[in-house]
Amino acid sequence: MRNGWVETTLGEISEVIGGGTPSTAIAEYWDGNIVWLTPTEITSQDGKVISDSIRKITDLGFRNSGAQMLPKDSVILTSRASVGYVALSGIDLCTNQGFQSLVPKESVLAKFLMFWIQQNRPEFESRSAGSTFKEISKSNVKSIKLSIPALPEQKRIVDLISSVDSYIEALQQQLESAKRSRNAVLHELLTAGRDDWEYKTLSDICEVRDGTHDSPKPSHEGFALVTSKNIKDGKLDLQSAYLISPQDYIEVNKRSKVEQFNLLISMIGTIGEVIVVEVEPNFAIKNVGLLKSTEPILSRYLCHYLGSQLGKNSISLSVSGSTQKFISLGKLRVLPILYPPRQNQKAIVDTMSFFDQQISKNLEVATRIKNLRSSLLSDLLSGEHEIPASYDKVMGAA
Known part of the structure; x- marks a missing residue:
């Protein structure tokens, strides 16, 4: 491990906060303005910034829920059933009891912490226990060890991985656009039938x-x-x-x-x-x-x-x-x-094959970049590899 990296625990560099649920039998607790998250909303948005929820609670519901308010830029961490999924809070919000979220202290950047948890999800899963569903306790989360660099190095790692994530997001948007185009063409072909269909x-x-x-x-x-x-x-x-x-x-x-x-x-x-x-x-x-x-x-x-x-x-x-x-x-x-007649069936099949081949190629590229991101993040978090100074020049010129 290089100089400047220190060994610590999640409990030393963050405050770990759980959640709670208001009574569903009391209507006045629900349909308010306070964002209230459940684990399924995080598993589908792992690594994202979250500022909204499917259900919201009222101030009265919050005060009677056992939930605690998480400030903006907290690391929202699922601790029950699907353990180890993370997101960043885009606003002040709260969660149900299926979380042990982290409010970072001054020694760590929220996004660095989120990336570290993403890369080390198996550690959280291995510490989970339970017969009906797996759960990791607050004390277990706090005791997890990690090594972190100084804030400037954390920022360099965050910036590099974020740039890769932006590229992955752009690829994903291209992929979704290609799928929409493919489905639109298919619909057009199927609705252009003739008398012999x-x-x-x-x-x-x-x-x-x-x-x-x-x-x-x-x-x-x-x-x-x-x-x-x-x-x-x-x-x-x-x-x-x-x-x-x-x-x-x-x-x-x-x-x-x-x-x-x-x-x-x-x-x-x-x-x-x-x-x-x-x-x-x-x-x-x-x-x-x-x-x-x-x-x-x-x-x-x-x-x-x-x-x-x-x-x-x-x-x-x-x-x-x-x-x-x-x-x-x-x-x-x-x-x-x-x-339709066989020649029309073949024309439709051939056209869709062209689209599907292009989509498959785009998907392969996206998968390779995701694998590269994982390997890169693993190397950077190990403390054994340093981002070259040339990267700073590239980022400065961007």
Whole structure:
């Protein structure tokens, strides 16, 4: 560790403050002007500056909540369930009891502290305990050790990482813009139909089945069992699927064997997530819709249509359930599908492929920069690496 760095604890360089919740049975405590945060609002905005909340409380509610006011530029730290997520307070605000937030003292910059916690989230998670949900205590937070440099060096680190974050944010905006353009073009193509375009039910186009309704026992080795939660954002996540034995795999596939170019569509929970199985599969499915098309152009067209606004609207009209939403196999089979001639299907597939390739490239760049940020921050926080003086000249000229 270089000269100028000192070892300390979070409790020595900040005041750790918890939160509280007013009684939800008293209407006068709610819908006021005081920002009151819950952990889910931080996990979705990790590393951001937060100045608003989904719900707000009144001054009377604040005085009867056990919450404490956090000044602007406090480090808001989640301490329950999702532990170790952070944001900066853009205004004076308070939180519920799922936080152990930090008010930095003069020896540390708030943003440096936030970056340090982001990089060391596993430390907070490892110190968490609890059976129903994990939680880290105030005393545990205060005892966590860290090394910090003098304020000028903290500022240099903060400025460098913030510049990388600005670039990542710009890439993310470009990515979202590309997705909007892609979806707008798809909608335009689908609504420009001619007289030879027609509506068919899904079962008129291909055989429609679903996966097993049984619950095979998890196995230490074998084959992945895919459920609706493993299908998200056009991707199939086999890493989070649990394994079933070869015997159960064979049994499940008697009902619903997945083949290359078949489509999978989520039927429970988050409904309508759809993918084409582009490679030879080696998994089984449970409570997932299986569209048995094996023709690549048709399968990809159906995937684009079901993922379009037109397709989503049709799916939403077929959803049932109150506590847990689902679409039944019967309703999936009669889902109306706009069905153009094959040459038009191919034109739509080719156009969307161009957009999707560009989006994929942009996503790869953003992922690489995020990984670079993590490595850079780790090096800078180790105290073993120094930002070169040339960086200061660049920042001064900016």
